[in-house]
Amino acid sequence: MYVVQIASECAPVIKAGGLGDVVYGLSTELESRGNCVELILPKYDCMRYDHVWGLHDAYKDLWVPWYDGKIHCSVYCGWVHGRVCFFIEPHSEDNFFNRGCYYGCDDDNMRFAFFSRAALEFLLQSNKRPDIIHCHDWQTGLIPVMLYEIYKYHGMGNQRVCYTIHNFKHQGMGGAEILQATGLNRENYYFQYDKLRDNFNPFAINFMKGGIVYSNAVNTVSPHHAWEAHYTDVGCGLSHTIDLHQDKYRGILNGIDDNFWNPQTDRYIAEPYSIDNIDAKAKNKQALRKRLLLQEVDKPIVAYIGRLDGQKGVELVHHSIYHALYKNAQYVLLGSATGAKINAQFQHEKNFLNDNPDVHLELGFDEELAHLIYAGADMIVVPSNYEPCGLTQMIGLKYGTVPIVRAVGGLVNTVFDRDYDLDKPAEKRNGYVFNDMDYHAVEFAMERALWLWHNEKDEFRMLVKQGMDYDYSWNHPASDYLGIYESIREE
Structure with missing residues (x-):
């Protein structure tokens, strides 16, 4: 199966929290099982370039539609500890990813709305047609929206989306300017409650809600948290949206990378040991x-x-x-x-x-x-x-x-x-x-x-x-994700 992961982080090259670990660990396990896995990431100025091998031009002239014009981007390819990663670098006065930080800017919603449009445009123009596009957290919540409202009419009608929510607290908000910038445009259409309109703010669109509504499968990162988000205030206002889409919603427990977290082989500890020692x-x-x-x-x-x-x-x-x-x-x-x-x-x-x-x-x-x-x-x-x-x-x-x-x-x-x-x-x-x-x-x-x-x-x-004695590696979660991929690919 051909899987493209689109995310704002991938450890160790871009890591602000657990999201980066998950994206890298899952991709590694999926590829070890014979799947073709590629990652699309922003090219931040502050990412760990020392963890990227063979960085080279992959697509020099990517023109991404934005408002009434287009922004010129370069796409680079490199290997991050064996994973094939594409890094998108926009050449714009907005300076989206040359901020010396990953998050925390006043225009984060615009930065990642642009990244989402650029990732899809790169797939379209480079003729990449993955079986599954796996998106992560609010930063990529607009990808399934744009895929099914725009890109499916331009040769990407067979792609399916799995959307993973790592933290409901941060959902991504914006106004009509997001719709105008990304080319979605139709305010009356997208500001409907069953589309992108935030459940509690009628004047805002909600990126994460868009991901839930438009994706083929939605999950969060443990079964109990999936229940909490559905039935308690842990869902941070999205419980009703989850309820409406519960047939495609579930929890899959994250794993840990056995190659990195293993007391038998850990180079950072004083003495290796195991359950038998x-x-x-x-x-x-x-x-x-x-x-x-x-x-x-x-x-x-x-x-x-x-x-x-x-x-x-x-x-x-x-x-x-x-x-x-x-x-x-x-x-x-x-x-x-x-x-x-x-x-x-x-x-x-x-x-x-x-x-x-x-x-x-x-x-x-x-x-x-x-x-x-x-x-x-x-x-x-x-x-x-x-x-x-x-x-x-x-x-x-x-x-x-x-x-x-x-x-x-x-x-x-x-x-x-x-x-x-x-x-x-x-x-x-x-x-x-x-x-x-x-x-x-x-x-x-x-x-x-x-x-x-x-x-x-x-x-x-x-x-x-x-x-x-417990196995909390990526072995079991990867099987669960592959099960989701197979089920939505057949839709």
């Missing part, structure tokens, strides 16, 4: 303490790795630091704050705890250190307010680091409480889960995990091995 994990704990100047003592290490913001439950992250210390554990945090207030708070805590030999707060992100923390920690806390899928807990399980998670999104689909998950046999439970978004809830889950480590080390070791 779990004792070697202790060498990584020792190396982590040495690197972060923690005291060598008979205590568990609790970790947090991720953004410091409201989505990630930043208040509970903060509370977990002091509760771990109170319960005779050490704590390691690696995270970057998304706001000045949160950053100032954690900078204050870092200064306050600086001389404590049982805690280290690393504000920022360090890829190498992240691997060592996963390998060296005993437990990892994921107290998210909401979590579409979550990679942290799956990586933790892979590295034998017991997850302590809140019962939301993909965390529900991957972590099963050792003491209370009666739907799973005891030998299939792999962590600790709490429900409420309060201090008592996270304390109780942490206390159960820490008690087991302190008092029943053999039982804790068994729990570690039960977690490592």
Whole structure:
């Protein structure tokens, strides 16, 4: 099958979050199964060019319709760790992708509306006719709209679209100027409720809603998050649209890249280990303490790795630091704050705890250190307010680091409480889960995990091995996506 992935990110060349990991990991697994996979991405000035091999001109003169004229673009081709990627570079005074950032500009809606039109124009003009166009998140939500309202009348009538939503919080909004710029134009038509009009703002079009309405298949990145978006406010206003299109909507759990996250082959950790050689994990704990100047003592290490913001439950992250210390554990945090207030708070805590030999707060992100923390920690806390899928807990399980998670999104689909998950046999439970978004809830889950480590080390070791035994690679998700591709290709 010929599949083209169109996205705003692909790790490691363009990565702002989990989207990049998913696009790369899924593409790799699909290609390993004999499918032809190509990716179309924006050519940002700030992307990691050191991860692109053989970058060369692929299509020099791509003229993309925009408003009443056309914008000249160049398309480059290169290999990103084996994946064939096409990078679109517009030559325009708008300077769409030469901003020194991926997101965060006032005209992001225009930037990615243009990218969507340019991606389709490139497919049309280069005579590429994939079986499946797989689009990701709000940035590409207009692609199925333009495909079925414009491009199917110009020789692209057989292409089918799978649309994956990674985060409902960011949906992409715009006014009539988006329709005019992209050539969709007909305001009276597209501002209807069953088309692009936002469910709560009659004067705005919603990119993500367009993706849901016009695509052949829609999914989000875990089964439980799919249910949450359909039936709770996690859908951020799109629940009714999902309900109208529920026949083509589902959740598929993300995977992790076994080539990158694997304690047997990880070049960033001190000592490789596996489920059959779990004792070697202790060498990584020792190396982590040495690197972060923690005291060598008979205590568990609790970790947090991720953004410091409201989505990630930043208040509970903060509370977990002091509760771990109170319960005779050490704590390691690696995270970057998304706001000045949160950053100032954690900078204050870092200064306050600086001389404590049982805690280290690393504000920022360090890829190498992240691997060592996963390998060296005993437990990892994921107290998210909401979590579409979550990679942290799956990586933790892979590295034998017991997850302590809140019962939301993909965390529900991957972590099963050792003491209370009666739907799973005891030998299939792999962590600790709490429900409420309060201090008592996270304390109780942490206390159960820490008690087991302190008092029943053999039982804790068994729990570690039960977690490592789970396969959260891209093997199963890729099969699910291929099933979707096959079903919509036959429509």
